[in-house]
Amino acid sequence: MKVKKENSNKLIPLILVLLLVAVWEAVVRGGLVPRFILPSPIDVLKVFVTTIPDMKEHILVTLQEALTGFAIAIIFSLILAMAMDRFPAVKKALYPLLIVSQTIPIIILAPLFILWFGFGMLPKIIVVVLVCFFPIIISLLEGLNSVDLDMINLLKSMGASKAQIFKIVKLPASMVGLFSGLRIAATYSIMGAVIGEWLGGDKGIGFYIVRVKHSFAVDKVFAATLVVIILSMLLFKVITIIQNLSMPWFRYVEQKK
Amino acid sequence: MTSYPNEKLTVKNLRKSFGDNLVLEDVSLNLMENEFVSLIGASGSGKSTIFNIISGLMLPDKGQVIINGQDYTGRTGRVSYMYQKDLLLPWLKVIDNVSLPLVIRGEDKKKAREKAAGYFETFGLDGFEDKYPFQLSGGMRQRAALLRTYLFSSDIMLLDEPFAALDAITRSYMHYWLLRTLKKLNSSVLFITHDIDEAILLSDRIYILSDRPAKIKEEIEIPLSRPRNKEVTTTELFNDIKKHILEIFAN
Ligand SMILES: Nc1ncnc2c1ncn2[C@@H]1O[C@H](COP(=O)(O)OP(=O)(O)OP(=O)(O)O)[C@@H](O)[C@H]1O
Ligand SMILES: [Mg+2]
Numbered sequence: 001m002k003v004k005k006e007n008s009n010k011l012i013p014l015i016l017v018l019l020l021v022a023v024w025e026a027v028v029r030g031g032l033v034p035r036f037i038l039p040s041p042i043d044v045l046k047v048f049v050t051t052i053p054d055m056k057e058h059i060l061v062t063l064q065e066a067l068t069g070f071a072i073a074i075i076f077s078l079i080l081a082m083a084m085d086r087f088p089a090v091k092k093a094l095y096p097l098l099i100v101s102q103t104i105p106i107i108i109l110a111p112l113f114i115l116w117f118g119f120g121m122l123p124k125i126i127v128v129v130l131v132c133f134f135p136i137i138i139s140l141l142e143g144l145n146s147v148d149l150d151m152i153n154l155l156k157s158m159g160a161s162k163a164q165i166f167k168i169v170k171l172p173a174s175m176v177g178l179f180s181g182l183r184i185a186a187t188y189s190i191m192g193a194v195i196g197e198w199l200g201g202d203k204g205i206g207f208y209i210v211r212v213k214h215s216f217a218v219d220k221v222f223a224a225t226l227v228v229i230i231l232s233m234l235l236f237k238v239i240t241i242i243q244n245l246s247m248p249w250f251r252y253v254e255q256k257k
Numbered sequence: 258m259t260s261y262p263n264e265k266l267t268v269k270n271l272r273k274s275f276g277d278n279l280v281l282e283d284v285s286l287n288l289m290e291n292e293f294v295s296l297i298g299a300s301g302s303g304k305s306t307i308f309n310i311i312s313g314l315m316l317p318d319k320g321q322v323i324i325n326g327q328d329y330t331g332r333t334g335r336v337s338y339m340y341q342k343d344l345l346l347p348w349l350k351v352i353d354n355v356s357l358p359l360v361i362r363g364e365d366k367k368k369a370r371e372k373a374a375g376y377f378e379t380f381g382l383d384g385f386e387d388k389y390p391f392q393l394s395g396g397m398r399q400r401a402a403l404l405r406t407y408l409f410s411s412d413i414m415l416l417d418e419p420f421a422a423l424d425a426i427t428r429s430y431m432h433y434w435l436l437r438t439l440k441k442l443n444s445s446v447l448f449i450t451h452d453i454d455e456a457i458l459l460s461d462r463i464y465i466l467s468d469r470p471a472k473i474k475e476e477i478e479i480p481l482s483r484p485r486n487k488e489v490t491t492t493e494l495f496n497d498i499k500k501h502i503l504e505i506f507a508n
Contacts, residue, residue, distance in 0.1 A: 153314055154338070156314060157314055157338045158362075168357070173348075175348070248389070
């Protein structure tokens with residue numbers, strides 16, 4: 001029963017995508033749009049296969065930037081969330097700043113970082129940290145706040161210290177929330193790196209897209225975009241796998257529901 | 258039926274209000290060694306508040322909590338406290354949930370597990386050490402929570418409606434299981450319940466609380482002999498006590 005339902009849940013979006021791609025293919029083949037403006041899906045796939053060797057080096061750079069930034073964002077959020085949870089004053093002071101920081105368009109910040117830190121990896125990593133940080137810390141803080149107060153009181157009645165309560169109850173309880181934040185951040189991380197590269201640099205998928213766009217190779221732009229999508233989905237999936245491995249109990253909770 | 262040489266716990270003249278809401282007016286009670294004492298009272302009469310104060314989680318406005326002759330008012334970590342919910346941590350295996358109080362106290366994790374494992378048979382949890390709480394039935398979860406409570410502090414246990422969430426058949430099973438198990442454990446138990454039959458069956462004494470603000474309305478000795486079994490619940494004495502308690506509530 002359960003398995004069937006899950007499969008049909010996955011089937012519906014798949015059918016929809018296939019349908020859209022088929023329409024797209026038909027539109028281009030029918031000559032409604034010239035190929036140099038909109039290549040057909042089959043063209044894109046062909047170009048994708050032939051350009052992968054060219055893109056490989058750029059893919060590795062983008063991945064490196066995204067993963068480094070992602071990791072730094074996780075460490076930052078953990079430390080900050082712990083401090084904000086332990087000292088309410090820190091939370092009061094920083095929370096509004098966190099929100100405000102998200103209202104500044106990254107498209108304005110990224111060129112500044114390039115100006116300050118040059119064309120290397122650093123400005124891209126900073127962009128990735130900035131876009132990943134927010135979803136992670138917000139989900140973490142929400143998780144820490146949603147802990148059953150009775151559980152905390154129970155541990156207090158056993159004489160547990162604040163650090164013990166954090167480790168035994170609060171942190172595990174906020175894991176579910178944390179992982180949903182991590183999934184969002186994982187997809188953002190690739191996007192952040194690509195934006196950074198787009199705005200200045202000489203390596204990475206973002207840079208590659210700019211270069212092929214300048215030479216009007218629209219099919220290559222599409223192929224590179226496909227790479228961005230695949231990388232984001234892969235990271236997303238990896239996070240889910242890590243979640244299932246590190247929280248065996250979570251699957252039981254899901255099953256019960 | 259027994260004489261109690263030692264007074265384990267004394268609660269003296271507790272008074273507590275939350276803002277304008279006077280919840281406890283004047284509550285005094287005591288608990289002797291190896292005694293099982295129940296508190297019955299209407300919902301909202303302040304029973305859990307009394308437990309919160311005894312366990313040290315809350316300070317009373319007035320009054321004292323004395324354990325073995327020492328003042329423990331407002332101090333946590335002395336008596337064990339089991340909530341209405343089982344409050345097992347979903348991310349820990351049963352064995353780790355149960356040995357949690359030992360780990361918090363600073364015992365080595367492996368030693369704590371070994372110690373806890375020794376009680377799994379008595380508590381009807383044999384073979385479920387490495388399961389997660391979701392894989393247990395309601396009765397087993399309650400027994401696991403009880404074992405955790407026992408391992409924290411075996412001499413005084415506060416149990417707040419531990420069986421309220423169970424179905425009637427499981428609850429009845431748990432009653433007789435508890436009667437058998439407590440004989441082996443050497444514990445003094447303070448027990449909150451809404452269920453008059455449950456209170457009579459399990460207790461040596463029952464305190465009846467008035468509606469809010471709470472005072473002790475009456476203290477009733479239960480002279481039913483032990484060991485108690487199913488037959489006890491159909492005796493005349495049992496029914497007389499029940500009638501008496503129902504009359505107190507009717508007033
Ligand atoms: N931390 C608190 N802050 C404010 N009011 C509280 C607090 N704890 C309890 N109360 C109030 O005190 C009163 C008694 O609550 P308590 O939980 O002790 O009742 P109870 O007898 O255990 O009820 P029940 O049988 O439903 O569990 C209620 O009116 C409740 O709203
Ligand atoms: Mg209560």
